[in-house]
Amino acid sequence: MKIAIIDYKGGNVQSVLFALERLGVQATLTADHDVIRRADKVLFPGEGEAASAMRELRAQGLHELLPTLTQPFLGICLGMQLLGRHTQEGGGTELLGILPFDVVRFPATPEYKVPHMGWNNLQALRGPLFEGLSAEDYVYFVHSYYAPVGEYTIAEAAYPAPFSAAVQHENFYAVQFHTEKSGPVGTRILENFLKL
Amino acid sequence: MLTKRIIPCLDVKDGRTVKGVRFEGLRDAGDPVALAARYAREGADELVFLDITATNQKRATLVALVRDVARELDIPFTVGGGIGTVSDVEALLMNGADKVSINSAALARPELIDELAARFGSQCIVVAADARYHDADGWQIYTRAGTHNTGRDAVQWCREAAERGAGEILLTSMSNDGTKDGFALDITGAVSRAVSVPVVASGGAGSKQDFTNVFQQAHADAGLAASIFHFGEIGIRELKEHLRQDGIAVRL
Numbered sequence: 001m002k003i004a005i006i007d008y009k010g011g012n013v014q015s016v017l018f019a020l021e022r023l024g025v026q027a028t029l030t031a032d033h034d035v036i037r038r039a040d041k042v043l044f045p046g047e048g049e050a051a052s053a054m055r056e057l058r059a060q061g062l063h064e065l066l067p068t069l070t071q072p073f074l075g076i077c078l079g080m081q082l083l084g085r086h087t088q089e090g091g092g093t094e095l096l097g098i099l100p101f102d103v104v105r106f107p108a109t110p111e112y113k114v115p116h117m118g119w120n121n122l123q124a125l126r127g128p129l130f131e132g133l134s135a136e137d138y139v140y141f142v143h144s145y146y147a148p149v150g151e152y153t154i155a156e157a158a159y160p161a162p163f164s165a166a167v168q169h170e171n172f173y174a175v176q177f178h179t180e181k182s183g184p185v186g187t188r189i190l191e192n193f194l195k196l
Numbered sequence: 197m198l199t200k201r202i203i204p205c206l207d208v209k210d211g212r213t214v215k216g217v218r219f220e221g222l223r224d225a226g227d228p229v230a231l232a233a234r235y236a237r238e239g240a241d242e243l244v245f246l247d248i249t250a251t252n253q254k255r256a257t258l259v260a261l262v263r264d265v266a267r268e269l270d271i272p273f274t275v276g277g278g279i280g281t282v283s284d285v286e287a288l289l290m291n292g293a294d295k296v297s298i299n300s301a302a303l304a305r306p307e308l309i310d311e312l313a314a315r316f317g318s319q320c321i322v323v324a325a326d327a328r329y330h331d332a333d334g335w336q337i338y339t340r341a342g343t344h345n346t347g348r349d350a351v352q353w354c355r356e357a358a359e360r361g362a363g364e365i366l367l368t369s370m371s372n373d374g375t376k377d378g379f380a381l382d383i384t385g386a387v388s389r390a391v392s393v394p395v396v397a398s399g400g401a402g403s404k405q406d407f408t409n410v411f412q413q414a415h416a417d418a419g420l421a422a423s424i425f426h427f428g429e430i431g432i433r434e435l436k437e438h439l440r441q442d443g444i445a446v447r448l
Contacts, residue, residue, distance in 0.1 A: 012289050012290070012292065012293075012294065012320075014263075014266060014290060014291055014292040015266055015292050015294070018266050018267045018292060019270065021267070022267075022270070047316075047317055047319065047320065048316060048317040049314075049317055108392035110389060110415075111415075113391075113392055113393055113394045113395075113417060114392055114393065115318065115319050115363055115364075115393065115394070116198065117319070117363070117364065117394050117417070118198050118199060118200075118201050118241065118394070118417065118418070119198070119199045119201070119241055119447040120197065120198045120199070121197065138199065138447040140271070140272055141198075142272075142294075142319045142320075142363075143319065144318070144319070158197065159198055178272070180270070181270060181271060181272045181294060182270070182271075183236065183270050183271055184270070186270060187270060
């Protein structure tokens with residue numbers, strides 16, 4: 001199985017490579033359009049700031065390639081948010097527009113700190129990505145912005161209101177949490193994705 | 197529901213765990229990777245590695261350690277201890293650290309926090325603040341491994357660090373550290389109210405009830421401890437079961 005991880009200097013991809021390595025899977029970190037197009041699975045991790053990520057994606061022509069991909073695709077953290085239409089981050093930034101959501105910032109309150117950082121449980125799970133998992137399962141989140149719940153939502157978490165913990169449109173799957181840092185639960189989700 | 201985090205802290209020197217860890221069944225307690233994996237299995241939510249190496253090879257050994265840990269560990273971890281430049285932070289993050297904590301370097305030049313947050317995002321920049329209580333001046337911030345009083349007020353410094361872009365505050369009470377009399381509830385609560393980012397409480401944990409208190413009374417988001425975990429005085433699972441009985445959300 002050929003797995004491509006999109007290389008757009010989007011932060012810590014080493015942990016994703018190691019997580020795949022623990023599953024006995026080799027992956028290629030690449031921005032090469034042909035390599036990405038021919039891959040069996042594509043992973044799109046990301047951390048950091050949306051506007052600079054979009055600049056790098058545009059510089060490499062990836063903003064045009066990614067929406068045309070047809071193989072199973074998994075966005076992680078910022079890699080999920082970038083699939084939306086627009087984000088408040090960076091004073092307002094246009095995104096890839098693969099999924100019809102707009103990314104907004106959590107309001108910080110004394111009780112609910114921002115970033116939303118730590119282990120939260122998943123609710124309203126749908127589809128093959130979450131096979132074998134339940135609302136008792138916790139995953140690790142670190143983010144200040146979120147995608148609201150919509151018809152594309154395949155898992156929710158609450159902080160304190162529900163938001164999209166995972167989304168899907170056709171072959172495009174994405175999770176707001178870090179599968180590679182979510183212990184055995186995260187490993188199971190990665191395994192489920194690799195079976196798609 | 198977001199859970200409260202339990203974080204064991206490992207001191208490392210020259211790539212080895214120090215501060216005598218006594219763990220039955222662990223063949224090499226000096227191996228940070230083996231110890232980290234064990235804590236992860238027992239239910240630790242995150243780990244902190246505090247590097248106290250003081251040699252010229254410090255950066256290379258720390259990067260190698262981060263790589264080894266990231267290869268094995270499937271929970272997040274923070275690395276701290278004498279980290280002072282953007283390139284240090286970049287090397288650690290690129291090799292698999294989830295967060296990097298800065299302390300003395302941030303106090304020497306607070307703009308470093310802004311630069312790191314702009315470059316890497318707030319989510320991976322932790323500011324570690326060491327505070328000590330004085331009858332006359334209240335809680336003051338210390339640097340250089342707790343040897344130097346900066347004269348800065350603890351709450352004001354933590355607020356400034358968060359405003360400059362720290363994504364988390366790791367607050368250690370030097371007045372409580374090593375006492376096992378419990379966390380410093382007053383300063384932890386004051387900092388937690390003053391900043392809009394998560395606060396990790398450190399220093400003084402001696403019992404399970406100490407964690408309940410720091411979560412319920414001081415509103416800490418996470419509790420960090422070293423020796424009580426290393427010496428097996430409190431198991432992570434039994435601690436979390438205690439917290440759940442007290443009505444605190446934990447990952448079990």
